[in-house]
Amino acid sequence: MPNTIYLDNAATTKLKPEVLDAMMPFLTERYGNPSSVHKFGADCNTACEDARRSIANLINAKDNEIYFTSGGSESDNWAIKSVAYAKRDKGRHIITSGIEHHAVMETCEFLAREGFEVTFVGVDNQGIIKLDELKAAIRPDTILISVIYANNEIGTIQPIKEIGAIARSKGIIFHTDAVQAFGHIPIDVEKENINLLSASAHKIHGPKGVGMLYIKNSVRLLPMIHGGPHERKRRAGTLNVPGIVGFGKAAELAKASMEKNNAELIKLRNYAIDRILKEIPYSRLNGDRDRRLPGNINISFRFIEGESMLMMVDMKGIAASTGSACASGSLDPSHVLLAIGLPHEIAHGSIRMTMSEFTTKEELDHTIEALKEVVAKLRSMSPLYEDAVRNKEV
DSSP: OOSOEEOBTTTOOOOOHHHHHHHHHHHTTOOOOTTOSSHHHHHHHHHHHHHHHHHHHHHTOOGGGEEEESSHHHHHHHHHHHHHHHHTTTOOEEEEETTOOHHHHHHHHHHHHTTOEEEEEOBOTTSOBOHHHHHHHOOTTEEEEEOOSBOTTTOBBOOHHHHHHHHHHTTOEEEEEOTTTTTTSOOOTTTTTOSEEEEEGGGTTOOTTOEEEEEOTTOOOOOSSOSSSHHHHTSOSOOOHHHHHHHHHHHHHHHHHHHHHHHHHHHHHHHHHHHHHHHSTTEEEOSOSSSBOTTEEEEEETTSOHHHHHHHHHHTTEEOBSSOGGGTTOOSOOHHHHHTTOOHHHHTTEEEEEOOTTOOHHHHHHHHHHHHHHHHHHHHTOHHHHHHHHTTOO
């Protein structure tokens, strides 16, 4: 058994050796600016266009619909703010869900302070958006619907095709934050009626600091970064060539191995969930049992506090999280877990374990045994647990 077990792949993934190999020449001898007209530049420009093609192929997009960014948060900000400012003469109403990533939630809250109106549609107790509520929220001045493809905390996969069809029927632009879904499950922007899609390289064993925004050719989006003609005059700034090349290679590898990897991950995920729910009392799975990302496990344990559990499993060499990495410094319970109806005290006692193709059954077995010890120890120190036992509530 290795000294450390990494189960926080929703936060970031390790760089694949093949990705690093693809990037290395562009960190050393092939260092041209892709905007330059000489051979150094042309060489790098060709590499970026090859990567753009690999990324487009993963979601059935056209090459010229892929725009490189610094990551998912920039892509979300660009998509939402640009639509809002471009369409404000038509309307100022935006619809999103109550379980979005903070990059979407806070962007919408910013726009609300700028005079836009935002409706946060609810989800059911499995984290699936309520389509009837979504339909009812649409108004004549609705200009954008933004719904996460698969939730970053509980892994629930949304009915994206249905949402896209609703938006299309009303002539509303549809954006999805697909950072957790891209490269992990099949996505088809044409069949699913997606106009804008955000993704990031470091969630699929690519490098950090590079992402993309898919912009359907029929959508006119304002640039959010000005200063040059890069990315067809939509996003100024010299391209991150090594990062883009790595992103392209990671997308290529993800497409080739997705079906095989997912079959194994689903098997491991279900095995771990079954063991935890059976062997650790007063535990519950968060999110839909089947309609979830292949590598996502999110469990709540009653009578304990998640941060303490996380620190104790970390001391045992296991890396996991209590929810979104972007909010890990917050003492508030996850807004996602509250949105699916968990009371604060149960939401606080949650752990998220996310796997990759490198995760093994032996690692999961070791983790489950460690969790059993940690949960038992924390409950032995919990006055809430003592009271529940005394009052025969458990």
